[in-house]
Amino acid sequence: MSTLHPVSPEFAARARVDKAAYERDYAESVRDPEGFWRRIGQRLDWTRPYTKVKDVSFDVDDFRIRWYEDGQLNLAANCLDRHLAARGDKTAIVWEGDDPNESRRISYRELHAEVCKAANLLTNLGVKKGDRVAIYLPMIPEAAVAMLACARIGAVHTVVFGGFSPDSLAGRIADSQCKLVITADEGLRGGKKVALKINVDEALQRPGTNSVETVLVVKRTGGAVAMQAPRDRWWSALMDGQKAEHEPVAVGAEDPLFILYTSGSTGKPKGVLHSTGGYLVYASYTHECVFDLREDDVYWCTADVGWVTGHSYLLYGPLANGATTLMFEGVPNYPDSSRFWQVVDKHQVTLFYTAPTAIRALMREGEAPVKKASRASLRLLGSVGEPINPEAWEWYWRVVGDGRCPIVDTWWQTETGGILITPLPGAIDQKPGSATLPFFGVKPAIVDAAGAILDGATEGNLVITDSWPGQMRTVYGDHQRFIDTYFKTYPGMYFTGDGARRDADGYYWITGRVDDVINVSGHRLGTAEVESALVAHPKVAEAAVVGCPHDIKGQGIYAYVTLKAGETPSEELRKELVAWVRKEIGPIASPDFLQWASGLPKTRSGKIMRRILRKIAENAPDQLGDTSTLADPGVVQNLVDERLAR
Ligand code: ATP
Numbered sequence: 207m208s209t210l211h212p213v214s215p216e217f218a219a220r221a222r223v224d225k226a227a228y229e230r231d232y233a234e235s236v237r238d239p240e241g242f243w244r245r246i247g248q249r250l251d252w253t254r255p256y257t258k259v260k261d262v263s264f265d266v267d268d269f270r271i272r273w274y275e276d277g278q279l280n281l282a283a284n285c286l287d288r289h290l291a292a293r294g295d296k297t298a299i300v301w302e303g304d305d306p307n308e309s310r311r312i313s314y315r316e317l318h319a320e321v322c323k324a325a326n327l328l329t330n331l332g333v334k335k336g337d338r339v340a341i342y343l344p345m346i347p348e349a350a351v352a353m354l355a356c357a358r359i360g361a362v363h364t365v366v367f368g369g370f371s372p373d374s375l376a377g378r379i380a381d382s383q384c385k386l387v388i389t390a391d392e393g394l395r396g397g398k399k400v401a402l403k404i405n406v407d408e409a410l411q412r413p414g415t416n417s418v419e420t421v422l423v424v425k426r427t428g429g430a431v432a433m434q435a436p437r438d439r440w441w442s443a444l445m446d447g448q449k450a451e452h453e454p455v456a457v458g459a460e461d462p463l464f465i466l467y468t469s470g471s472t473g474k475p476k477g478v479l480h481s482t483g484g485y486l487v488y489a490s491y492t493h494e495c496v497f498d499l500r501e502d503d504v505y506w507c508t509a510d511v512g513w514v515t516g517h518s519y520l521l522y523g524p525l526a527n528g529a530t531t532l533m534f535e536g537v538p539n540y541p542d543s544s545r546f547w548q549v550v551d552k553h554q555v556t557l558f559y560t561a562p563t564a565i566r567a568l569m570r571e572g573e574a575p576v577k578k579a580s581r582a583s584l585r586l587l588g589s590v591g592e593p594i595n596p597e598a599w600e601w602y603w604r605v606v607g608d609g610r611c612p613i614v615d616t617w618w619q620t621e622t623g624g625i626l627i628t629p630l631p632g633a634i635d636q637k638p639g640s641a642t643l644p645f646f647g648v649k650p651a652i653v654d655a656a657g658a659i660l661d662g663a664t665e666g667n668l669v670i671t672d673s674w675p676g677q678m679r680t681v682y683g684d685h686q687r688f689i690d691t692y693f694k695t696y697p698g699m700y701f702t703g704d705g706a707r708r709d710a711d712g713y714y715w716i717t718g719r720v721d722d723v724i725n726v727s728g729h730r731l732g733t734a735e736v737e738s739a740l741v742a743h744p745k746v747a748e749a750a751v752v753g754c755p756h757d758i759k760g761q762g763i764y765a766y767v768t769l770k771a772g773e774t775p776s777e778e779l780r781k782e783l784v785a786w787v788r789k790e791i792g793p794i795a796s797p798d799f800l801q802w803a804s805g806l807p808k809t810r811s812g813k814i815m816r817r818i819l820r821k822i823a824e825n826a827p828d829q830l831g832d833t834s835t836l837a838d839p840g841v842v843q844n845l846v847d848e849r850l851a852r
């Protein structure tokens with residue numbers, strides 16, 4: 207089903223890591239992790255050098271994860287101060303507004319000055335090392351300034367995506383007991399205003415949120431908001447009086463940097479806590495290798511800062527590497543679905559990193575919007591967030607990249623802090639739909655239900671058998687939940703919750719969430735393969751499959767299918783699609799039920815929420831569980847109303 211896309215010799219010739227280097231360094235990294243990461247850790251500036259590198263035990267009775275434990279550093283100084291001498295005038299952030307006529311370039315020197323002012327401001331408001339600060343901002347430069355300012359004083363930020371409701375915000379503030387909230391009057395996305403300050407006001411009326419002493423409000427749209435004295439203060443009024451110098455606070459490598467809640471695809475979001483030293487080593491090193499970063503690159507990650515991708519690969523990784531990173535306030539289809547590619551041309555973007563959900567949405571609109579822009583500056587494309595269907599991969603490669611740009615399909619999680627399985631673009635041949643091989647120092651394995659490690663070409667549950675520096679350290683406020691969730695299922699290993707297949711070349715294919723595996727007459731089927739077969743049909747834009755009760759087979763396959771723009775559902779097409787899957791994969795995988803879906807339920811980060819689809823298929827729409835991260839609840843109601851009568 208998949209075609210091999212070998213590394214192009216031209217790309218390999220100039221790549222940071224070629225095939226020989228990957229094989230050599232990977233072997234070293236797993237043979238001698240201590241020596242390997244001792245060397246790699248030196249890419250950062252440490253105010254007190256580490257002597258210890260790795261102290262890890264996944265044994266639940268003697269559990270610890272510590273990296274560079276006795277080292278001290280400051281993350282903001284690593285992202286800003288140390289670049290000033292050589293890169294002071296280099297653009298750190300290219301900001302592209304929601305309105306195509308609005309953009310700004312911020313140099314490393316300017317960003318440093320702003321972050322120093324904000325660090326002084328937070329300090330003057332009584333925020334100290336270890337205090338928690340909630341950041342609920344649109345994609346504006348102040349979001350970066352706020353995050354870096356927290357890091358500069360050793361405060362722990364928790365960024366909450368600006369699309370979340372007052373209840374979701376309140377839950378996160380209450381869980382992490384924030385002292386201060388940084389927000390804006392309103393956000394602007396796709397020409398529409400988002401009532402951020404009003405949401406904060408509502409959130410702070412919810413129980414558990416009275417830890418908040420101050421709300422700082424950035425003026426973005428100038429819309430009217432109620433300021434409640436003495437709690438609410440204008441950001442710019444307070445920033446004006448601050449000094450642009452600030453001595454960064456040295457923190458221990460293991461001191462917390464941020465708390466971030468997972469997407470909530472499988473249940474209630476978890477408060478993932480990341481540390482400072484190991485995290486930054488890992489985020490910066492993966493960013494440099496995976497994106498084959500060069501000094502003159504213009505790098506664009508389309509993720510919101512509210513997701514982990516926005517932390518590691520929009521902000522911290524790129525800035526630690528002295529890169530130019532693009533921050534986009536808007537959405538892919540505003541003013542029209544050519545926007546991404548127009549931004550690429552406007553700012554001469556060379557490296558582009560987005561999610562399968564965006565690629566599938568753009569694919570639905572056809573090639574014309576892409577072809578309107580030149581995209582000649584692009585040299586590498588990336589994907590993250592879900593398995594990318596081979597069909598979408600090929601489209602991304604052929605249409606967006608003009609068959610010229612390697613694609614890095616990066617598998618990782620909020621919990622992992624950085625990319626764990628990915629092609630390195632100059633070293634690893636790509637197979638559409640496969641995240642390919644592990645990054646340096648990463649030891650994946652596939653286990654069966656009993657936890658036995660399976661060798662060779664096989665399929666099962668994906669675990670990681672040893673630690674890497676970017677690994678999360680705890681679930682905030684509930685260390686036992688951390689151990690129970692990730693280390694109890696398979697003793698001595700980190701359990702990812704994802705299923706995977708490994709082929710004869712040792713390539714990993716994420717088959718979907720383990721919770722979503724469908725068991726048809728004793729055969730285990732991952733969701734990804736069946737969905738990709740459906741998406742491979744020329745009329746299908748997107749698909750999601752789940753298991754549903756079936757009298758004879760135990761479980762049947764229930765598929766939800768979204769057609770491409772201009773296609774109409776019919777009984778004939780339904781039969782054609784069922785036959786298509788049967789032909790692509792085999793009779794075992796042919797859907798028993800196929801429901802047309804004008805939209806699929808997704809998290810606000812764009813991931814399909816199959817657990818909700820499963821409940822609909824089971825006819826239990828009253829048991830949907832935590833739906834706080836659902837992007838559009840209306841989609842669910844439509845699917846419930848149109849559920850197939852069986
Ligand atoms: P929750 O843990 O709350 O259910 P979530 O798992 O969606 O939410 P994230 O940490 O944002 O939260 O997502 C990580 C998951 O996304 C991975 O476990 C995997 O299922 C999926 N994923 C990410 N990147 C890829 C990829 N390149 N290929 C396949 N799956 C991916």
Ligand code: MG
Nearest residue numbers: 468472619703
């Ligand atoms: Mg998860």
